[in-house]
Amino acid sequence: MADRGLDAPGRWTGFSPLNFVLLVAVGAMILASMGKVAPSPQQLAEGVPGMANLVGRMLPPNTEPDFLARIGIRILETFQIALVGAALGIVLSLPIAWCAARGVSPLGRGSILVKAFVSFLRTVPDLVWALLFVASIGLGAVAGTMTIMVDTIGFCGRFFAEAMEDAEKEPQDALSAIGAGRGSVLVGAILPDIMPSLINSSLFALEKAVRSSVVLGLVGAGGIGQELKVAFDLFQYRNASMIILAIFVIVMVMEIITDKLRARIQ
């Protein structure tokens, strides 16, 4: 049945010797690192009872009304940090992204510098920004809001700029051809074209802001994280479990809301 003159193609045609060497090198590095930082079976065996003991001390979560009222206020503050920080970040990202977008930027080749600035904002982790703002502004929610704002600019600045670069060129040319300035081309042709992408990125930014804002309190930048740190520092594990539950609920609620909004935009 088989045609004797017909050969099947080789099995590993896309796999060069160089790829093989690289794969082996990466595998060796992972194995060597595991010896240093991965938990040993003995450590795991000893850790399981410790974890079980901790979970036992965390249950049942503290549901005293006074405590619930206190963390309710902290949750509200966390939302406020996330919302205000993300909103300011999204608004500031628009002009920054415009200046950073290649081929669209009013700064011409200067767009590279703006892009580098946005990359810098993005590569520094949010907890490091929080430490910087706590050190410069002081403890509390304002430092948290500033952190979320900077983090959002790093995130949205990049995605907004990429969306602007990918916007349809023909409507932009059509407006330029009749004498529209760069600003008019931006608001008349680019922004309407990329609006779904802008809204999508903004919703992701908001979701990310809520997740970030719950941990910023660990370094003193306000929100529910501050209560969590106090609970662990004072060995109040039933309080800690209630706070973790509350964090889980607010992150889940936020994800459900943003998922629904995204589905509507699609």
Add this chain to the structure above:
Amino acid sequence: MLDLVTENSADTGQQALSGPMPLIEARGLMKSYDRRRMVLDGINLTIEAGERVALIGSNGCGKSTLLKSLIGLHPISGGTLRCFGDPVGMQGTRAQRLSMRRRTGFVFQKHCLVRRRTVLSNVIHGLFGERGSWHAFSHSLAREDWRLRAMHALAEVDLADKAMERADALSGGQQQRVAIARALVRRPRLLIADEPAASLDPVSGRNVMDLFTQLCRDHAITLIYTSHDMAHAVDYADRVVALKHGRVLFDRPAQRVTRADLKDTFDG
């Protein structure tokens, strides 16, 4: 015609003394994208106010490049080019370029509308560049007199009833008519169209060309367009300019264009 010349002369004071200038004057126009091949290789072309000129030629002969060079969308590589009496390209300033574009309407082969905006907003975009136009990106924010001008322009292309529909909900022919309304809303003195009927079926293409020439005649607008359809070139233009390998092959009145001319234009 007379008031066009007067307005033109007022724009360039010293020309008023030396009589009417051509609307467009190109001398030895050169354009190259890669410094190896000249897309436009010494074009000489004069277009007077009120003329309707068809540019013909095979693909890649430089028609679209010439149209876009006329309004400075593609910077020229050599030669001189004057539009409305002002220099365009290397010799012209940014202010002169913007001023010239604001007196020009441009219709592309593909309609180039902002798909997510309403038809009315798209037509109002034609007023971008006028003083205080930055907020005219949506009809909701535009000045009332601009909204009315846009509605009049839409009525001229028989689409006033579609004003509040999204641009991408219209057929290809209707979208091209919206693009014409956008180009005409500012009452330009020069209308440039790059293969305006190429993406349309024969009947819609004919309707669009009828509309074009009628509106240009009614408002004394100079029309320059490119076309691959020889019937469109000969039937709607006063003059036909053929390009071949970036040069003018012939430039003569439309009624004197022969089959042999067309064969020369498109052969080899």
